[in-house]
Amino acid sequence: MKARVFSAYIKDVDxxxxxxxxxxxxxxxxxxxxxxxxxxxxxxxICGEYTSPSGGWVHAVGFSPSGDVLAFASE
Numbered sequence: 444m445k446a447r448v449f450s451a452y453i454k455d456v457d458x459x460x461x462x463x464x465x466x467x468x469x470x471x472x473x474x475x476x477x478x479x480x481x482x483x484x485x486x487x488x489i490c491g492e493y494t495s496p497s498g499g500w501v502h503a504v505g506f507s508p509s510g511d512v513l514a515f516a517s518e
Contacts, residue, residue, distance in 0.1 A: 445493065448513060450480070497518075501516070
């Protein structure tokens with residue numbers, strides 16, 4: 444059994460814009476900052492792969508509030 448973490452970042456969707464009073468868009472954050480999962484994370488990149496010695500299947504997955512740690516339960 445393996446638990447895999449994939450990137451779901453989509454360049455044209457995951458940008459943050461603000462609108463000025465002139466109705467122009469200003470890009471605030473052009474790309475995400477580097478994380479413990481990697482620096483460049485195009486869509487569907489495998490960021491991590493974890494194997495359970497007991498086999499089975501994954502029941503639950505959760506991230507820490509910071510997003511740096513993954514926990515999973517398997518059977």
